[in-house]
Amino acid sequence: MADYDAVVIGAGHNGLIAAGYLAKAGARVLVLERRSIVGGACVTEEPWPGFRINTFAYASGLLRPQIVDDLELPKFGYDPILCDPQGFSPQPDGRHLTFWLDEAREQKEIAKFSEKDARAYPKYVAFWDHALDLIEPAMMAPPTPLNEFIGTMPPREAETMLRELFLRSARDFLDDWFEGEALKGALAAGAVIGAFAGPYTPGTAYILGHHNIGRLGEHRRVWGHARGGMGRITEAMAGSATHWGATIRTDSAVCEILIENGSAVGVRLETGETFRARAVVSSVDTHRTFLQFLPPGTLERPVEDRLRRVRSHGACLKFNAALEAIPKFTAAPSPSYLVGAVDISPSMEYIERAFDDAKHGRFSREPTIDVYFQSLVDPSVAPPGKHTMTCFVQYAPSELRAGSWDDQRDEVAETVLATLEAYAPGIRRLILHSEVVTPLDIERTIGMTGGCIDQCDITPDQIFSFRPVPGWSNYRTPVPGLYLCGSTTHPGGGVIGAPGHNAAGVVLRDLEGGLGKPGGNPPATLPG
Numbered sequence: 001m002a003d004y005d006a007v008v009i010g011a012g013h014n015g016l017i018a019a020g021y022l023a024k025a026g027a028r029v030l031v032l033e034r035r036s037i038v039g040g041a042c043v044t045e046e047p048w049p050g051f052r053i054n055t056f057a058y059a060s061g062l063l064r065p066q067i068v069d070d071l072e073l074p075k076f077g078y079d080p081i082l083c084d085p086q087g088f089s090p091q092p093d094g095r096h097l098t099f100w101l102d103e104a105r106e107q108k109e110i111a112k113f114s115e116k117d118a119r120a121y122p123k124y125v126a127f128w129d130h131a132l133d134l135i136e137p138a139m140m141a142p143p144t145p146l147n148e149f150i151g152t153m154p155p156r157e158a159e160t161m162l163r164e165l166f167l168r169s170a171r172d173f174l175d176d177w178f179e180g181e182a183l184k185g186a187l188a189a190g191a192v193i194g195a196f197a198g199p200y201t202p203g204t205a206y207i208l209g210h211h212n213i214g215r216l217g218e219h220r221r222v223w224g225h226a227r228g229g230m231g232r233i234t235e236a237m238a239g240s241a242t243h244w245g246a247t248i249r250t251d252s253a254v255c256e257i258l259i260e261n262g263s264a265v266g267v268r269l270e271t272g273e274t275f276r277a278r279a280v281v282s283s284v285d286t287h288r289t290f291l292q293f294l295p296p297g298t299l300e301r302p303v304e305d306r307l308r309r310v311r312s313h314g315a316c317l318k319f320n321a322a323l324e325a326i327p328k329f330t331a332a333p334s335p336s337y338l339v340g341a342v343d344i345s346p347s348m349e350y351i352e353r354a355f356d357d358a359k360h361g362r363f364s365r366e367p368t369i370d371v372y373f374q375s376l377v378d379p380s381v382a383p384p385g386k387h388t389m390t391c392f393v394q395y396a397p398s399e400l401r402a403g404s405w406d407d408q409r410d411e412v413a414e415t416v417l418a419t420l421e422a423y424a425p426g427i428r429r430l431i432l433h434s435e436v437v438t439p440l441d442i443e444r445t446i447g448m449t450g451g452c453i454d455q456c457d458i459t460p461d462q463i464f465s466f467r468p469v470p471g472w473s474n475y476r477t478p479v480p481g482l483y484l485c486g487s488t489t490h491p492g493g494g495v496i497g498a499p500g501h502n503a504a505g506v507v508l509r510d511l512e513g514g515l516g517k518p519g520g521n522p523p524a525t526l527p528g
């Protein structure tokens with residue numbers, strides 16, 4: 001008899017959510033995590049005494065409200081903080097564009113740069129509200145084929161959505177709406193978060209939509225902080241899963257998925273310990289799940305070759321720091337302008353130039369930077385009077401043309417600080433401690449291949465029913481009893497939780513209906 005109904009590999013947020021739903025439905029669940037803390041890319045650590053730093057993910061908002069309710073996350077410590085302003089974009093000429101929650105106030109702000117853009121802004125917001133009405137429900141269920149999804153819309157609307165969202169670059173999309181470079185630069189930053197793509201790359205308009213799904217309270221398209229740090233989100237998820245009866249073991253690295261008669265029947269840890277389960281649910285990416293954990297010969301060679309070609313590019317790194325005080329941005333009327341994202345992405349061309357370096361295997365000489373000073377709104381993350389700063393920096397390609405990421409830390413820190421100094425002179429002198437988290441560090445620490453923050457790239461050919469590969473998108477795999485539940489599945493990365501939610505539904509149906517019954521699993525072949 002199996003030890004568990006389901007063993008979940010990895011305690012990132014999706015693994016924990018899958019475990020929570022499974023346990024709540026009465027399944028016997030074991031979660032195995034390689035690190036000594038839960039959370040995967042959504043963790044808060046204390047590299048320097050008293051400073052709680054979001055090592056990887058730093059902005060919350062994408063997490064689906066239904067999951068928050070179903071798993072009762074506020075009861076376990078989930079407490080998001082909405083910021084107003086949402087963002088602050090200092091410009092090289094000393095001006096600033098600030099993003100306020102109130103639409104009328106925002107229009108006035110945009111009008112500083114262009115009256116025409118200010119008039120277009122409410123229509124732009126309405127476009128997204130409508131598009132998100134269509135996309136959001138599709139995120140909380142296994143993906144339908146893209147043509148069917150588009151086919152549910154009236155024909156003219158289907159054509160518009162296909163063209164605008166799935167085929168266009170962020171540049172072409174935004175150029176149709178606006179003329180001001182400051183506005184387009186700030187918005188385009190959301191179209192390339194974590195992507196190995198520039199705003200001129202076709203398909204990036206969809207990524208803009210993906211990062212527009214944030215919801216906090218009544219507000220749509222928003223981001224915020226998680227009180228206590230991003231790790232509080234996953235600690236709440238772990239608390240919820242445990243409350244419903246799941247067991248979570250840290251320091252438990254899985255090295256093999258056990259296969260008997262072609263079906264997954266459990267896992268082996270690096271220590272040699274084994275656990276048998278009716279379902280093995282992996283929150284780890286496809287590269288590791290299929291190419292490292294499955295015994296050789298489980299999948300045909302051509303299938304393995306196709307899986308190797310799932311694109312998982314690194315594109316970013318983090319520069320995290322402890323600060324003596326909040327820096328003075330020349331363009332900021334007061335520190336209260338810095339409570340949300342401080343974006344160094346003054347134009348679409350600036351971002352594209354930063355990407356040009358990455359295309360040629362170099363860290364950007366002038367990177368885009370998304371800076372968060374969480375301690376400004378949440379003093380719990382720093383000692384009294386001191387502050388935290390996390391910088392999400394692009395572009396940092398997984399593969400460097402010369403040298404290794406381990407040799408580049410000083411150079412990276414220097415480039416980031418030189419870029420920030422142009423907007424906040426003297427920032428360098430405020431730094432008490434700092435760390436550079438490279439794509440290689442991301443891969444080594446949490447196992448995201450290439451340091452890809454979405455486990456695999458979000459591109460039009462790797463979304464919906466194409467994610468992670470065409471034909472294997474319903475969380476089942478060709479190996480009966482083996483499921484995927486991480487960001488490598490629909491609808492992709494970010495602390496969204498939908499992959500874990502959707503996968504748990506499929507696993508539960510199969511647990512009730514009898515695992516390994518023919519019909520449910522995709523074929524073991526892959527096109528292309």
Ligand SMILES: Cc1cc2nc3c(=O)[nH]c(=O)nc-3n(C[C@H](O)[C@H](O)[C@H](O)COP(=O)(O)OP(=O)(O)OC[C@H]3O[C@@H](n4cnc5c(N)ncnc54)[C@H](O)[C@@H]3O)c2cc1C
Nearest residue numbers: 010012013014034040041057058059254447487493494495
């Ligand atoms: C630098 C960075 C910045 C980001 N910024 C944001 C942001 O601001 N906002 C946002 O919403 N999203 C952000 N993201 C994206 C988001 O954090 C991820 O897409 C998401 O957290 C992935 O969750 P997951 O559960 O699918 O996978 P993961 O978090 O990757 O979880 C997988 C888990 O499996 C564990 N594991 C790996 N190998 C093994 C093994 N052999 N045995 C057992 N366990 C194993 C890992 O340790 C990890 O805990 C960022 C990501 C990164 C890396």
